[in-house]
Amino acid sequence: xxxxxxxxxxxxxxxxxxGLINGSFYALLSLGLAIIFGLLxxxxxxxxAMYMLGAFFAWMALQYMGINYWAALxxxxxxxxxxxxxxxxxxxxxxANEDHLYSLLLTFGLALILQGAFTHMFGSSGMSYAIPEExxxxxxxxxxxxxxxxxxxxxxxxxxCVATWYxxxxxxxxxxxxxxxxxxxxxxxxGINVPLIVTLTFGxxxxxxxxxxxxxxxxxxxxxxxxxxMLIVVFAIVVIGGMGSIGGAILTGLGMGxxxxxxxxxxxxASTTVIFAVMxxxxxxxxxxxxxxxx
Amino acid sequence: MSVVGDEKIRIxxxxxxxxxxHILHGIDMTVMQGELVxxxxxxxxxxxxxxxxxxxxxxxxxxxxxINGRETIDMSAHKIxxxxxxxxxxxRGIFSSLNVEENLMLPPAxxxxxxxxxxxxxxxxxxxxxxxxQGTRLxxxxxxxxxxxxxxxxxANILLLDEITEGLAPxxxxxxxxxxxxxxxxxxxxxxVEQNFRFAAPIADRHYVMEHGHIVEEVHAHELEAKAEMxxxxxxx
Numbered sequence: 001x002x003x004x005x006x007x008x009x010x011x012x013x014x015x016x017x018x019g020l021i022n023g024s025f026y027a028l029l030s031l032g033l034a035i036i037f038g039l040l041x042x043x044x045x046x047x048x049a050m051y052m053l054g055a056f057f058a059w060m061a062l063q064y065m066g067i068n069y070w071a072a073l074x075x076x077x078x079x080x081x082x083x084x085x086x087x088x089x090x091x092x093x094x095x096a097n098e099d100h101l102y103s104l105l106l107t108f109g110l111a112l113i114l115q116g117a118f119t120h121m122f123g124s125s126g127m128s129y130a131i132p133e134e135x136x137x138x139x140x141x142x143x144x145x146x147x148x149x150x151x152x153x154x155x156x157x158x159x160x161c162v163a164t165w166y167x168x169x170x171x172x173x174x175x176x177x178x179x180x181x182x183x184x185x186x187x188x189x190x191g192i193n194v195p196l197i198v199t200l201t202f203g204x205x206x207x208x209x210x211x212x213x214x215x216x217x218x219x220x221x222x223x224x225x226x227x228x229x230m231l232i233v234v235f236a237i238v239v240i241g242g243m244g245s246i247g248g249a250i251l252t253g254l255g256m257g258x259x260x261x262x263x264x265x266x267x268x269x270a271s272t273t274v275i276f277a278v279m280x281x282x283x284x285x286x287x288x289x290x291x292x293x294x295x
Numbered sequence: 296m297s298v299v300g301d302e303k304i305r306i307x308x309x310x311x312x313x314x315x316x317h318i319l320h321g322i323d324m325t326v327m328q329g330e331l332v333x334x335x336x337x338x339x340x341x342x343x344x345x346x347x348x349x350x351x352x353x354x355x356x357x358x359x360x361x362i363n364g365r366e367t368i369d370m371s372a373h374k375i376x377x378x379x380x381x382x383x384x385x386x387r388g389i390f391s392s393l394n395v396e397e398n399l400m401l402p403p404a405x406x407x408x409x410x411x412x413x414x415x416x417x418x419x420x421x422x423x424x425x426x427x428x429q430g431t432r433l434x435x436x437x438x439x440x441x442x443x444x445x446x447x448x449x450x451a452n453i454l455l456l457d458e459i460t461e462g463l464a465p466x467x468x469x470x471x472x473x474x475x476x477x478x479x480x481x482x483x484x485x486x487x488v489e490q491n492f493r494f495a496a497p498i499a500d501r502h503y504v505m506e507h508g509h510i511v512e513e514v515h516a517h518e519l520e521a522k523a524e525m526x527x528x529x530x531x532x
Contacts, residue, residue, distance in 0.1 A: 178393060190402035
């Protein structure tokens with residue numbers, strides 16, 4: 001077995017890969033949260049439920065309608081995004097001028113309702129979703145075995161994250177978003193329909209969670225609590241990265257996945273808590289987060 | 296002199312509210328095509344609120360605001376600019392998350408014959424030099440130029456300018472005066488809220504004096520000398 005300075009490279013790279021995969025999901029979810037928080041100042045507790053919806057929609061589409069993975073990858077995020085749009089328009093907008101605590105509680109309640117409804121319909125044990133034919137198998141690399149689907153997760157998530165980052169930081173549409181985050185009232189006075197942008201942004205942020213859900217279906221068990229388990233970690237990551245920073249959300253998501261993976265190798269007992277330990281350290285030393293702007 | 300023709304803004308019995316506070320108490324005023332009109336008065340007289348009411352940026356407004364012949368009192372905020380209005384807020388509203396050029400290009404065109412980016416950079420060479428800087432890293436004067444340039448690019452032909460000389464060095468105030476005269480020559484209609492009477496007096500056609508949310512006096516440019524005493528009592532500290 002390959003070792004270096006007494007480290008089992010096979011095991012180390014294996015955990016690094018797991019870390020990168022978890023990190024890809026963290027990045028997608030915290031990116032969605034950061035986008036929504038930036039423009040709407042809403043902390044969307046339903047983001048995890050939307051991720052769960054994404055996985056279930058993909059599973060149901062395959063089971064009931066024979067819609068395959070590739071089609072689901074396109075249409076499920078759109079469907080989840082559409083649910084987000086309805087949610088923003090009819091539930092969040094009426095309380096938009098209230099204290100942000102209300103929207104936080106509302107999204108939290110929605111998450112519980114969705115999770116409860118899916119537990120009622122499908123039970124809590126979880127279902128499996130087959131890896132698509134095209135991505136079965138894998139490659140033997142010098143220090144590890146890399147399954148194709150896992151490589152695909154990392155590549156596709158990164159591509160979506162980078163494309164989103166580019167859209168927000170480098171395009172005119174993104175300039176509207178950034179400016180709308182800063183001073184929505186003045187944007188209206190310039191003739192820009194800010195409420196429409198808010199609705200579409202919420203839909204997009206939620207759609208990202210739906211996309212992550214489809215990606216996750218073949219590797220994690222499709223179960224009603226998959227979102228809530230994920231969300232707690234993702235919130236810690238958002239706190240570490242700093243709310244509202246797009247690039248920060250992506251880098252912190254991936255980075256924390258890797259930190260978690262490395263901890264699993266070197267000191268497995270701490271692997272589930274290491275992210276929260278990092279959060280505490282960051283909060284003590286840099287309260288606005290690693291990439292956040294000091295208020 | 297520019298040709299003075301149609302009514303661009305007609306406001307009648309305008310009341311405006313922020314929450315429970317009643318700020319404007321029945322404003323009546325008109326601004327004609329090509330005119331430069333100022334709103335004078337002390338702080339808190341309701342001058343900025345008048346501009347913000349025109350843009351539908353206050354809590355609630357009643358009465359009538361006619362822009363280019365269109366009633367706007369029930370129009371949503373984002374539609375009003377498209378009647379050809381450009382608003383330059385008192386705090387300038389430069390976006391810190393955007394660089395100078397992004398700030399300049401941000402507002403969508405509201406009419407087709409706006410100034411080109413080249414013309415704008417010619418008018419404000421500093422902005423060209425600093426086009427890649429973060430918007431809020433500019434000096435106060437440059438930020439003011441940017442806030443003004445931004446609405447000129449949109450083709451707006453009715454400009455609402457709120458305290459554009461506030462806190463700026465005399466040399467920049469002078470430059471702004473020249474810019475306003477140039478805009479007037481182009482036939483733009485300007486409604487200017489101004490504290491600096493010496494800046495406003497030589498360039499304006501008309502002045503409205505506001506106090507406690509009312510318009511208390513209308514003064515034409517040629518009456519300034521005759522009404523100097525009265526103006527002093529309204530504006531003096």
